[in-house]
Amino acid sequence: MGSCYGLICLQVDYEKLVLWNPSTRDHKELPKPSPYHNYDFFSGLGYDSSIDDYKFVIPSCSTANGSEQIMVEILTLRTNVWRKVPEICQGTTLVGTYRGLFCNGAVHWLGKQENGSKxxxxxxSFDVAEERFKEVLGMSGNFLCAFGECHGSYFEAWIHEQEYDSSASFRRLSRLPADRISQEPKAVSCLTKKGELLLDYDEWQLELYHPVEDKNKCIRT
Structure with a gap:
């Protein structure tokens, strides 16, 4: 469901939302949003430094006046109460992996944005402190990062070594031959300092690939 600074949010048996600290083994059951659906849904866990508290975020996609939109509900851990956020992201819907990734003060998901007929x-990107949407590329450390398929033969990671609004060009960081993995990854969960790619196939099956050594390793979850 989401992770942030060592805390992990889990959905247990599709019935409970549980916040877990694997270091201390402490856990806390979270209240369910209303309505609560007993199946996969988009979510993310983030930290709001302005109030020194964590926020669990659930975005939902709908259609209004023929246009797609994203609305958000937030649970601040200290208050333990769900509330709807006035901010709405128009003309956009979420796709891909349900679990949002927290980086640079915001939770990130893959999306599709309307551009005319395309x-x-x-x-x-949803900023957890400002509680508003932004649009950016991915992140690797403090740098922008993009990962995608290239002509059906490779999956490539590219990095932009400046800030969001810089015009500097990208350079290729890693290349993964498509025939070296068992299936197309649903997401890349992280890129390690050694250059390894942590591939997420279905949010249950993970694989670690080292491009220099051309080795991959399945990780049990």
């Missing part, structure tokens, strides 16, 4: 791939 839909463009974007990364949707």
């Amino acid at each position: 839909k463009e791939n974007v990364i949707v």
